[in-house]
Amino acid sequence: MRSELVDREWAELTDEGFRLSQPDGLLDAWREAYEQPSGERVEFYTTLHGQSLEAAARHSATDYGVTRFFLDEHHKAVLPLIRGWMEDAGLEVRLDDAGTLIGRCEGSDPAAPVLITGSHQDSVREGGKFDGMMGVVLPIVALAELRRRGT
Numbered sequence: 001m002r003s004e005l006v007d008r009e010w011a012e013l014t015d016e017g018f019r020l021s022q023p024d025g026l027l028d029a030w031r032e033a034y035e036q037p038s039g040e041r042v043e044f045y046t047t048l049h050g051q052s053l054e055a056a057a058r059h060s061a062t063d064y065g066v067t068r069f070f071l072d073e074h075h076k077a078v079l080p081l082i083r084g085w086m087e088d089a090g091l092e093v094r095l096d097d098a099g100t101l102i103g104r105c106e107g108s109d110p111a112a113p114v115l116i117t118g119s120h121q122d123s124v125r126e127g128g129k130f131d132g133m134m135g136v137v138l139p140i141v142a143l144a145e146l147r148r149r150g151t
Contacts, residue, residue: 053137056081056121057129065126071099075122082119082136089144091117105143107151115143 002018005011010026012019020026059074061067068074082101086093091103101119106112117139123131130137 052081052085053130053133056133062126066123066129066131067125067127068121068123068132070122075099078121079119082121085137085140086117089140090147091140091143103140103143105147115139117143 002011002013005020005026006013008025008029010020010022010029012021056078057066059066059068059077061069061072061074068078079095079101083093086101086103089103089105091105093101093103096102103117103119105115105117107114117136119136121132121136
């Protein structure tokens with residue numbers, strides 16, 4: 001990918017690293033080549049957007065970024081939020097012995113596999129606002145959408 005961008009003179013390698021030198025050229029080529037996927041486009045908004053994730057991000061050991069270590073006070077403070085998100089999505093929720101919330105979603109067919117998601121919401125020191133959280137939130141949103149569709 002890098003060599004293709006350089007060959008087309010959209011990017012360059014310098015002593016400071018790799019950088020886009022002609023981003024408009026790259027965007028123009030993408031616009032010309034882009035084909036919209038076929039099928040139904042679905043958009044939905046859940047309670048996990050916006051304020052809910054912001055509320056979780058406020059539980060941090062540092063003022064810059066988010067620092068939430070496993071089982072610290074900030075980690076424990078977010079567990080009720082995640083439990084609520086899971087329950088709102090229709091999951092059966094329990095806290096395991098390791099301090100992880102487990103959300104369980106059984107389908108209408110008893111022979112079908114059970115979907116399970118967990119609450120790995122700790123972060124690195126001064127991580128991004130959603131570091132760790134997107135891996136928690138996305139399965140919950142997906143399972144909520146499946147339930148909404150009746151699948």
